[in-house]
Amino acid sequence: MELLEKIDAIEKMLEVLGRPPEQLPNCETVFETVLCDKHGEYEQRKRVLTSSLIKLPSPPTRCPGCLREELTFLYAEKKRWEDRTRQQNIDRLLRQLEIPERFVSCTLDNYQPVGKESERALRVCQAYAAKWPERLKQGGGLVMCGKPGTGKNHLALAIARYVIENHQSPVIFTTALKIAREFKSTWSKTATRCENDVISHFTTPDLLIIDEVGVQFGSEAEKLIMFEIINTRYERMKPTILISNQTKEELAAFVSERVIDRMSDGGGCTLSFTWDSYRSKGAA
Structure with a gap:
């Protein structure tokens, strides 16, 4: 399900940002302090491939505050979806019971x-x-x-x-x-x-x-x-x-x-x- 995939992806992003970057061969991690309009300054990371003459940077990491807010929203969406599905199931079972x-x-x-x-x-x-x-x-x-x-x-x-x-x-x-x-x-x-x-x-x-x-x-x-x-x-x-x-x-x-x-x-x-x-x- 797309919603669960989004939650899983953001959880992994926050987990990665919560620990020192992993050292990978032929890669360099570049740190830069950038400004988020909503949450202020944060340390942005990006990896640069150094095995060739041309350095190819990976997409920079996002603001942790924005990630946490998005995750909170997605959790709420997941709960709403679960509650709705649960109630639909209850209504179906009560109809089938034919009280x-x-x-x-x-x-x-x-x-x-x-x-x-x-x-x-x-x-x-x-x-x-x-x-x-x-x-x-x-x-x-x-x-x-x-x-x-x-x-x-x-x-x-x-x-x-x-x-x-x-x-x-x-x-x-x-x-x-x-x-x-x-x-x-x-x-x-x-x-x-x-x-x-x-x-x-x-x-x-x-x-x-x-x-x-x-x-x-x-x-x-x-x-x-x-x-x-x-x-x-x-x-x-x-x-x-x-x-x-x-x-x-x-x-x-x-x-x-x-x-x-x-x-x-x-x-x-x-x-x-x-x-x-x-x-x-x-x-x-």
Whole structure:
């Protein structure tokens, strides 16, 4: 990139000017005090080739003050470009996440606990998001289960927003039923995707949030689909968040104890949302 090349060139110029000139064969370094209209006098250098009858001078060095000012400007341009690129990436990832309208404004800051249990759930989710690079290394997931209307979706999607805005991590939010449908669609003779394509889609992003786990009929095929995706993500150290209105015991019976155990590996845990619904107060 031209901007980075300019920064690199000026940094090298300033580095060279900050130390005595290197002695090169058949070259002479000529020093001259010259005046910069902006920064006053400075020592200008130029090399003269002395191996022939005609001396060929190199371009003279520029004013160090001017070089530093230009470098400061280029650094600011680089930051503006990085900030713009970062925001464009965040906007793209948020669009791809397709947050349901009800949860668009959900953040970890505007979740309102209603008691000690919900306060603990918020602290766990805040810590989970704050340690996201560690979660990515260890693959720890979260299980959010319990009563409807207690804030599970709010917290899960707030985590999603946090990791996108702070780490530009790709996130998919879906339901267990949608996963089952996509998987089953590959069994059709006219299907354009195979089972591996579906598995790849759900195992590629840094974070996968699966809502409504346990709502589907619970056939052996659906359980195998769910296990295949969660297990593949587990093996690839990719965090997963499961959301269910069932109790921990009911959920374990559906997805198996082995899945719940694997979700807790790598620093993950299970949160039980046992308090009464407060949807009427704005939570979900």
